[in-house]
Structure formats: structure tokens, C-alpha cells
Amino acid sequence: MTGEFAFIAALRALASDPAARGLNDDCAVLPFGGEVLVLTHDMMVAGLHFLPDQDPADVAWKLVATNLSDLAAKGAAPVGVLLGYQLTGGRFAGGEEPFVAGLRAALAHYRVPLLGGDTVGASAIPNAPQALGLTAIGRATHTPVPGRDGAIAGDALYITGPVGAAMIGLEAMRAGATNPARAPKLTEAYRRPVALLAEGIALAPHVHAMMDVSDGVLLDARRMAVASGVTIAIDSAAVPIATPEHRRAEALRWGDDYQLLFAAPANAQLPVAVTRIGTVLAQGAVPLLLDGAVPLGGPLGYTH
Amino acid sequence: MTGEFAFIAALRALASDPAARGLNDDCAVLPFGGEVLVLTHDMMVAGLHFLPDQDPADVAWKLVATNLSDLAAKGAAPVGVLLGYQLTGGRFAGGEEPFVAGLRAALAHYRVPLLGGDTVGASAIPNAPQALGLTAIGRATHTPVPGRDGAIAGDALYITGPVGAAMIGLEAMRAGATNPARAPKLTEAYRRPVALLAEGIALAPHVHAMMDVSDGVLLDARRMAVASGVTIAIDSAAVPIATPEHRRAEALRWGDDYQLLFAAPANAQLPVAVTRIGTVLAQGAVPLLLDGAVPLGGPLGYTH
Incomplete structure (x- = not known):
């Protein structure tokens, strides 16, 4: 995708904080109070990250699981998620209910609360791809929090x-x-x-x-x-x-x-x-x- | 938008936690590490929340400012943001650079670091509306954190x-x-x-x-x-x-x-x-x- 790497580099340059490693493929890690907060945000877009006619229950599950997987790699315990959800305009037979069912199943499985988020209208453009976002918030269980940068010869x-x-x-x-x-x-x-x-x-x-x-x-x-x-x-x-x-x-x-x-x-x-x-x-x-x-x-x- | 209210109600029902008031129009508030974390996530979609041909620098500014405004209403000080960005496929003359410039200006103005986030490809559908998301993380400066539910007669x-x-x-x-x-x-x-x-x-x-x-x-x-x-x-x-x-x-x-x-x-x-x-x-x-x-x-x- 043209310009993506330049864009990511520009975003990384924006963030003088080393915590900004949390762009695209890692979590942000920052002390908060007396503990360490681990944060990640991933988007999924129909046609790119899931099949446009895929069961929305599976899409919801995957959105939760892939973000929690980022926390898992940090040894973090999830404390909650925020959802960004673009309505489908009734594209699916069951309306938005299958998505809610999948979300409910994933949150129950991982015992993670939905803390909040945002829903936005179905786009004015027919068949525009649905875009979803999820932010997962975790608590580090071990410090220093494992990074991808600590491997040692041997x-x-x-x-x-x-x-x-x-x-x-x-x-x-x-x-x-x-x-x-x-x-x-x-x-x-x-x-x-x-x-x-x-x-x-x-x-x-x-x-x-x-x-x-x-x-x-x-x-x-x-x-x-x-x-x-x-x-x-x-x-x-x-x-x-x-x-x-x-x-x-x-x-x-x-x-x-x-x-x-x-x-x-x-x-x-x-x-x-x-x-x-x-x-x-x-x-x-x-x-x-x-x-x-x-x-x-x-x-x-x-x-x- | 058909079904939106039912959907939001279903999401709210999902969250047994009172912190789930943070859906669409409020922040999530939760104790963490001896302090209180205030979290909000808003999405913006082209054609719904901004004009499709609007300067991306202004869009970036508004994305930051509207989320920080949610923190302001809680008396929270921002500690960082996570960005979800859908590439535009070069739709804008300057590529993604104007967006980065606006983001840089907003983050500098509010002295808030970009902690991480995700970028996703330009959609396969030409002229699909761009969807953006921002998660703002704040630290409560006063507890109890003001809600919208505390107004008293008199x-x-x-x-x-x-x-x-x-x-x-x-x-x-x-x-x-x-x-x-x-x-x-x-x-x-x-x-x-x-x-x-x-x-x-x-x-x-x-x-x-x-x-x-x-x-x-x-x-x-x-x-x-x-x-x-x-x-x-x-x-x-x-x-x-x-x-x-x-x-x-x-x-x-x-x-x-x-x-x-x-x-x-x-x-x-x-x-x-x-x-x-x-x-x-x-x-x-x-x-x-x-x-x-x-x-x-x-x-x-x-x-x-």
C-alpha cells in the first residue's frame, strides 16, 4: 500500500516517547499509578481482515482475540476493552445481533468487560466496507514487561x-x-x-x-x-x-x-x-x- | 439509523460493569494502580463526521480534540492517545502527510503523546469512506470523577x-x-x-x-x-x-x-x-x- 511505510515512520517520529513502539505491531507500555498499563488498538476492515460475508459473530470474536493476543505477548492481564463499531445498515439478515452474540461470547470466554466505545452510522456509501476498532487495556503481571527487543545471543x-x-x-x-x-x-x-x-x-x-x-x-x-x-x-x-x-x-x-x-x-x-x-x-x-x-x-x- | 439504539442497548447489557457507561457519549472510569483511569474512544467516518474533501490536517485535529474534550468533562489530564487510521489510497494530493501535520499540531498543542495504534490499508472499494478512531487515556485529577448523573435539585x-x-x-x-x-x-x-x-x-x-x-x-x-x-x-x-x-x-x-x-x-x-x-x-x-x-x-x- 503506497505510502504506508512512510506514514508509519512519520507517526513514529511524532512520538518522542519510547512507548510509541505500540504502533501497528506492538503494545504501548506505561507506568500508571503504582502499576504498569499495557494498551493496544487494532482495526479490522471488511475485505482486508475478514471476508465481507463472514459471520459477524466470528468477526467480533476475532476482533477481541487478536487484541488480547497482543496483551498475552506482554504477559498482561486484560482489564477491559473499548469498541469502535461501524453499523452495517442492516446488511446482515440478523441486523447487528450476530455481532453482539460473538462479542458476548468472546468477552465471557476471556472474562473481560466491555468498558465503552463508540458506534457510528452505516455509511452513506452503499456497500462501503465496515471498519471496526478495538482497544484492549491490560495490567502488566511481570516487570520489566517483555518486549520484542530483548533477545540475547545464546x-x-x-x-x-x-x-x-x-x-x-x-x-x-x-x-x-x-x-x-x-x-x-x-x-x-x-x-x-x-x-x-x-x-x-x-x-x-x-x-x-x-x-x-x-x-x-x-x-x-x-x-x-x-x-x-x-x-x-x-x-x-x-x-x-x-x-x-x-x-x-x-x-x-x-x-x-x-x-x-x-x-x-x-x-x-x-x-x-x-x-x-x-x-x-x-x-x-x-x-x-x-x-x-x-x-x-x-x-x-x-x-x- | 435503523437498529442503532437496539444495538447500543445490547452492548450496554453486555457490560455488567457500571464503567460501561462509557459507550458513545461518556468515558469509562476505572481504578488502576491506586489512581483512576479515564478512557474514551470515538470514531469518525468521512461523510458523517467530516466532509470527504476536508483538509486532513483539520480532521486529525478534530479527532484529537473531540476525544480530549471527553476527558475534559471528567476533569482528567490526558496521558496519551492510540490512533486507528485507515489509509486513503493517495486520495489526497499530499498523501497522508497533511493528516500527520494536523496530528502533530494537535498533540503538541495539548502536550499529549501518541502511544501507539494501528494503520490499515486503503480499502479495495474505490472511494470507500475513510474511518478513523482514537482512544484517549487520561488520569483523573479529582475523585469522585464527575459524571453526568450527579445533578441535584437546587x-x-x-x-x-x-x-x-x-x-x-x-x-x-x-x-x-x-x-x-x-x-x-x-x-x-x-x-x-x-x-x-x-x-x-x-x-x-x-x-x-x-x-x-x-x-x-x-x-x-x-x-x-x-x-x-x-x-x-x-x-x-x-x-x-x-x-x-x-x-x-x-x-x-x-x-x-x-x-x-x-x-x-x-x-x-x-x-x-x-x-x-x-x-x-x-x-x-x-x-x-x-x-x-x-x-x-x-x-x-x-x-x-
Whole structure:
């Protein structure tokens, strides 16, 4: 998207505060009272982040889960969310009720209150894409709050679970004309991602760097390496995948899975079952090595 | 907008927490770390909240100022904002740069840091309206934090300044083909509203109820009366207006002025120059009286 990177750079330059790392792919972290506030805001737009005819209940769930996943990567416990909701003008058969049902389910599942927000009218332009926003507010459970910039040479790189399930899910959605009833199990990872809040809180005291895998394990690992000033070497065969083996290369480049990716000392006793997928090295010629070489085959993940 | 009220009611029902009053027209207020956090989130959509060809610098300013105005009404000091920004796909000659310039100006004016947020791609639908969101985070400077529900019979009703300036400004914008250079002074109130943060902080210890006038002084006074379980009587001639006298009735029904409206004891020594415009009475047959009668002449203000 033309100009996006320049725009983000301009926004980042606006914010002299280091907390401004919370733009697009990270949380803002700031002391408040005697505790530490962790904040994130993500938007979702129909056609870009969800299918225009997707069940609004699933859209609501995903909006909540993806924002809470950002808190999970900080070891933060959610204290509430604010919703920005653009009305659909009755585009859906059930009006706005399916969205409310999905929101209710997600908030109940994560025991997070809806604190407030804003609703705006259906746009005057017919079939204009719906835009949604969610702000998630969390409380740090461990300080210093894990960033993506703390990986140290000698650390091991870990992931909490398999990647590629959302890719399979989206394919099943498209094949099934977005009717999840035709393949509920296959599509679930795409429709109803899980925010690993308990895992994030348990891991936070043990990690040097942590992030959620929203855009693909290779791309996100590369971001961690750049932020930390190290090189990260990934063993592709070690990465757990939810796809057939012949699609491993794709699974490593696909986002939307929301596993936690973290660097921790190789001998750390971790409280969560995780898989070691690589090693943190001193900064070399490139930030990311895959099986000892620069990864080939196009983009490392989903850039947005 | 069909279904909007049902939708908002459903969202409110979702939130068992009283903090959920922060939906559409109020802030969320919650204890955090020994202090009190005040949060608000507003969306703005092109064609609904700003003119599609309006200068993006003014749009950015208004997005910041209107959210900070919500904090002002709580006597809260802002600690930061999160931005949700939908790219325009280069629709504007200067790309996204004018928006960044306006955002920079507003943040510098109010000395508020940009903490983070999200940018999303320009939609695949040509000319789809741009949707923006802003979350403002504040720190209460006085507790209990003023609500809109605390007005007491016997209180006087006050306003911090004139209404109607934004109405005149929007008319001038439309007449000038949205080019503010043709009438910069007239259009300023509409383009660059002011959040009365210092006034809100100074008044908070003295008021029983306070809100900002975003949708019209009559409509917002009625909301305060309903929330407080009282009747509010306004003397229309006492309301300061920024319009010619013959447009007084309109000025009382127009929003976007962001003055603070508050109820305080009639003998209170107030630290800010304000105008008394009415009296809080015990709950009568109707929540709002204008010059002793039920207001006639259509909607009381801008409902959205």
C-alpha cells in the first residue's frame, strides 16, 4: 500500500516517547499509578481482515482475540476493552445481533468487560466496507514487561504451538463459500483464534523477548531479530505445523495463528509446554537464517 | 439509523460493569494502580463526521480534540492517545502527510503523546469512506470523577462559553467549497474545536455533574437530567451564542461546540468564568424545560 511505510515512520517520529513502539505491531507500555498499563488498538476492515460475508459473530470474536493476543505477548492481564463499531445498515439478515452474540461470547470466554466505545452510522456509501476498532487495556503481571527487543545471543527460540491452521481455515472458508457449518473444525482457527493469555502470563518472567505470531513465524522472528540487534536461526523442520508436510514452507509464512514466539535462556525451566525452533546468534550479515541460509521464496509473511 | 439504539442497548447489557457507561457519549472510569483511569474512544467516518474533501490536517485535529474534550468533562489530564487510521489510497494530493501535520499540531498543542495504534490499508472499494478512531487515556485529577448523573435539585446549570460557532463554521465551509482559506476565522470552530482541559480540571472539584456539549446544549442537558433523575430548566435568553440573535433556537440545538455544561451549587465560587443558563429542579413531568415549557421545534440536537 503506497505510502504506508512512510506514514508509519512519520507517526513514529511524532512520538518522542519510547512507548510509541505500540504502533501497528506492538503494545504501548506505561507506568500508571503504582502499576504498569499495557494498551493496544487494532482495526479490522471488511475485505482486508475478514471476508465481507463472514459471520459477524466470528468477526467480533476475532476482533477481541487478536487484541488480547497482543496483551498475552506482554504477559498482561486484560482489564477491559473499548469498541469502535461501524453499523452495517442492516446488511446482515440478523441486523447487528450476530455481532453482539460473538462479542458476548468472546468477552465471557476471556472474562473481560466491555468498558465503552463508540458506534457510528452505516455509511452513506452503499456497500462501503465496515471498519471496526478495538482497544484492549491490560495490567502488566511481570516487570520489566517483555518486549520484542530483548533477545540475547545464546537464547533459544521457542513457539507455543503449531502454525498454518489459520491458512487451512481460510482456504476452507473460501471453498465453502464462507459457510463455516460446512467445515466447522477446519475453519475454526481462522474464525475463532485463541489469545494465549494464561501462557503469556506464565512465560513472562522467563523470557528475554516475546511477541505473538500474527503475520507469520518467519516475518515475526525477523522483526524480533531486528529489534534485538541479533540474528535468529530457525530450524524449519522443528517448527510445529498444522498442515500437511508439503505445505510447511507456506505455513511458516502465513499469519493469523497467534502463537507466542519467544527467546529465553536455553536452560530455562519453562512452565508451559513449548517447542524449541531455533537459536539466537550474535548479529550477523542478515537478521534471519532458515536452516542456515537466507530464506528464499518471496515474502516472509503477511505485511500490512 | 435503523437498529442503532437496539444495538447500543445490547452492548450496554453486555457490560455488567457500571464503567460501561462509557459507550458513545461518556468515558469509562476505572481504578488502576491506586489512581483512576479515564478512557474514551470515538470514531469518525468521512461523510458523517467530516466532509470527504476536508483538509486532513483539520480532521486529525478534530479527532484529537473531540476525544480530549471527553476527558475534559471528567476533569482528567490526558496521558496519551492510540490512533486507528485507515489509509486513503493517495486520495489526497499530499498523501497522508497533511493528516500527520494536523496530528502533530494537535498533540503538541495539548502536550499529549501518541502511544501507539494501528494503520490499515486503503480499502479495495474505490472511494470507500475513510474511518478513523482514537482512544484517549487520561488520569483523573479529582475523585469522585464527575459524571453526568450527579445533578441535584437546587443546583445551578452553567456553560463555559457560547454555542453555535461550529454551526456557522460548517455553513461557511460548505459555502466556500470546504476551502477554509476563504473564511479561516469563521470556519475555525468547526475545523479546530478546542478541548477545555484546563477548565475541566479546575471545575471538577466544584461540580455535581459535568459533560461536554457535543450534540447540542438542549439535547445534552436533557441527557444530564435523565441520568440524574431531575428536571433541568434552561433560560434560552441566558445561553451565550456565537450566532446572530435570530438563529438562537438553532444554536441551542447544534452540536460540535465542546463547551462544558455542568451543574453546581448556585453559591459555588467557581475558578473559571462561566455563564449560568438554568436551574436544576426536582424531577417533574419532563426532563427538560426551556423557558418554562417543553421545547418545541423538532429534535433537540444531533442524535447519532
